[in-house]
Each structure stands twice: as structure tokens, then as C-alpha cells.
Amino acid sequence: MKKLFFLISIVLVGCQGPKSQNTYFDYSNKDDKLSGGVKTIEIQTPSGKFNVWTKRIGNNPTKKVLLLHGGPGFDHQYFQAVDSYFPKESIEYYYYDQLGSNNSDNPKIESLWTTERFVDEVEQVRKSLGLNENNFIILGHSWGGILGIEYALKYQKNLKALIISNMVPSVPDYIDYANNVLAPQLDPDVLKKIRALESAGDYTNPEYFSLVEEHYYPKHALRMPLEDWPDPVTRSQSKLNFDIYLKMQGPSEFGVVGDALLKDWDRKNDLKKLEIPVLTIGGRYDTMDPKQMEWMSKEVQNGTYLYCPEGSHWSMYDDQETYFKGVVSFINNLP
Numbered sequence: 055m056k057k058l059f060f061l062i063s064i065v066l067v068g069c070q071g072p073k074s075q076n077t078y079f080d081y082s083n084k085d086d087k088l089s090g091g092v093k094t095i096e097i098q099t100p101s102g103k104f105n106v107w108t109k110r111i112g113n114n115p116t117k118k119v120l121l122l123h124g125g126p127g128f129d130h131q132y133f134q135a136v137d138s139y140f141p142k143e144s145i146e147y148y149y150y151d152q153l154g155s156n157n158s159d160n161p162k163i164e165s166l167w168t169t170e171r172f173v174d175e176v177e178q179v180r181k182s183l184g185l186n187e188n189n190f191i192i193l194g195h196s197w198g199g200i201l202g203i204e205y206a207l208k209y210q211k212n213l214k215a216l217i218i219s220n221m222v223p224s225v226p227d228y229i230d231y232a233n234n235v236l237a238p239q240l241d242p243d244v245l246k247k248i249r250a251l252e253s254a255g256d257y258t259n260p261e262y263f264s265l266v267e268e269h270y271y272p273k274h275a276l277r278m279p280l281e282d283w284p285d286p287v288t289r290s291q292s293k294l295n296f297d298i299y300l301k302m303q304g305p306s307e308f309g310v311v312g313d314a315l316l317k318d319w320d321r322k323n324d325l326k327k328l329e330i331p332v333l334t335i336g337g338r339y340d341t342m343d344p345k346q347m348e349w350m351s352k353e354v355q356n357g358t359y360l361y362c363p364e365g366s367h368w369s370m371y372d373d374q375e376t377y378f379k380g381v382v383s384f385i386n387n388l389p
Contacts (some may be wrong), residue, residue, distance in 0.1 A: 107157035126198030129156035232309030257305035337365025
């Protein structure tokens with residue numbers, strides 16, 4: 055009887071067939087297996103060839119997200135919150151340090167720090183990673199949102215979708231919002247000191263950083279006490295390439311001042327050209343106007359808006375559940 059039961063058990067197990075395998079973390083047939091998903095990509099620039107760093111997480115033939123970090127000059131590390139959300143949804147994603155940032159080459163050539171050159175870099179990265187219109191999704195945060203918009207306006211035929219996180223389509227409007235809406239909310243004495251340092255062009259003065267960091271950032275950049283800021287954010291801050299950041303954005307997230315290259319950037323009139331699905335994300339306490347981020351979603355041809363009521367510029371941290379629930383839903387519902 056025991057032998058009969060044993061034989062029946064074998065037959066039943068055999069009839070069940072092989073167990074289905076989750077191939078999301080299967081790197082066996084990938085050319086980046088040896089490096090754990092890391093791929094260094096050689097890019098061509100007007101000043102020669104340089105290398106940029108990328109790292110793939112997961113496998114999904116229809117959902118591949120390229121993460122475009124902010125700054126310019128920050129790095130991929132502050133995006134690491136996605137590790138808590140994307141793998142369980144089987145979303146493939148790529149960390150990527152833009153030229154001049156952390157793991158990528160850092161040529162000391164100022165002429166390379168232009169929006170147009172960065173767009174060309176993203177296109178070269180796309181080709182090297184084998185991303186296409188059936189799977190290629192950009193998630194660009196802050197400056198990464200600018201870069202995503204510019205890329206889409208030139209190469210939207212290569213995109214499946216675009217996510218613009220915590221960025222408006224106009225830097226002049228960003229400056230106006232910072233000066234006329236957020237600045238008056240600061241302590242008058244603090245604002246006076248900040249403006250005096252800016253007027254003097256004394257952007258590297260430790261007092262300038264201290265004032266902005268203490269009085270502005272915990273309200274509008276990331277709504278947590280500075281000592282509680284998440285490790286990925288503080289590590290990314292410690293790797294900031296300030297030369298690029300100052301040249302293109304200015305000295306801080308408190309608007310754009312001086313002769314920063316992005317001070318006149320404006321694409322409001324071009325949003326209507328975007329036909330691909332677009333998700334715009336805004337936080338109530340952001341350094342930029344969340345109402346304008348919502349307006350963007352109505353200007354593009356196929357837009358959706360995600361509002362983070364507890365969020366600021368880093369809504370992915372201070373309103374994390376709202377942020378990633380919305381991002382994941384958008385990606386999973388793409389046609």
C-alpha cells in the first residue's frame with residue numbers, strides 16, 4: 055500500500071509539469087551578467103569619447119525605465135527608493151550617471167554642459183542599452199525632467215512613455231514662483247542675507263549654503279529634518295559636481311540666479327507636440343508650482359497628472375507611497 059501511494063505521488067507530481075520560473079532576476083543570457091547589470095557606455099561628444107555608467111535591475115521586455123537624475127551634477131543614488139517598488143512589479147529599470155556625475159567620466163570641459171549635448175548623450179545610451187518604442191520609458195526628476203522633455207521633443211518616436219517628475223516647463227516661471235510665492239514665506243532677515251550673498255555673487259560662501267539648507271530645503275526640497283534625510287539623498291548630495299550644477303542651474307534649488315545656462319529655458323509652447331503618454335508629477339510644497347505641473351498634463355496630447363499632497367521637490371521620499379503608487383500604476387497601464 056505504501057509503495058502504491060508513493061508511485062501515485064510521483065505520477066501526480068510529474069503531471070504538474072515544471073514550475074514556472076520568474077525570470078525577472080535571471081541575468082544568465084545578458085551581456086552584463088559578469089558585472090551584475092553594470093554597463094559602461096562609450097559616448098561620442100564634440101570634445102572626444104568618454105564613458106558613462108549604467109546599471110540594469112531586472113528583466114521585462116515591455117517595461118524598461120531609464121532614470122534621469124537631477125542637478126545637473128547629482129547622480130543615480132537618490133533614485134534608490136525605486137528598489138522598494140519596481141522589482142515587485144517586475145519593472146526593469148536603469149540607474150545612469152550622466153557625464154560629469156559620480157561613476158561616469160568627468161571631463162573639465164565647460165562646452166560639454168549644454169542641454170543639447172546631454173540629449174545626444176541620452177540617445178547614445180538608449181541605443182547601447184537596446185531600448186525602443188515598445189519598452190523605453192523615461193523617468194526624469196527635476197533637471198532630469200528638463201532632459202526628458204528635450205529628449206522627447208527630438209526623439210519621441212523612440213519612446214513608449216515619459217514621466218516628468220517635479221519639474222515645470224519653464225525656468226522663468228520657476229524663478230518667478232520662487233521669488234514671489236516661496237521667498238516671502240521665509241524669515242525676512244534670512245531672505246535679506248540670502249539676497250545679499252546672491253547680489254555679491256558669493257555663491258560658494260558657506261553661509262549661503264547654510265541659510266538655504268536650514269531654512270528652505272526642509273520646507274520645499276525634502277520635508278524632513280535635515281538629520282533625517284534618507285541615506286540615498288545625502289550620498290547623492292555628497293557626490294554633487296558643483297561646477298556643472300552652478301553653470302547650468304545656479305548655486306541652489308532656490309530658483310535660478312546669476313548667469314546659469316538654464317535661466318531662459320522654456321518649452322510651454324512645445325508641449326502640444328508630445329503624442330506619447332506623459333505623466334507629470336507635482337508636490338504641494340515643491341520648489342516649483344504644482345498647478346503648472348498639472349497644466350502640463352493637459353497641454354500634451356495624452357497626459358496624466360499625479361499630485362502628491364504631502365510632497366515637496368523630492369516627493370519620492372516625503373510622499374513616497376502616493377508617488378510610487380501613481381508611477382507604478384501609470385507604467386502598468388501603458389498600452
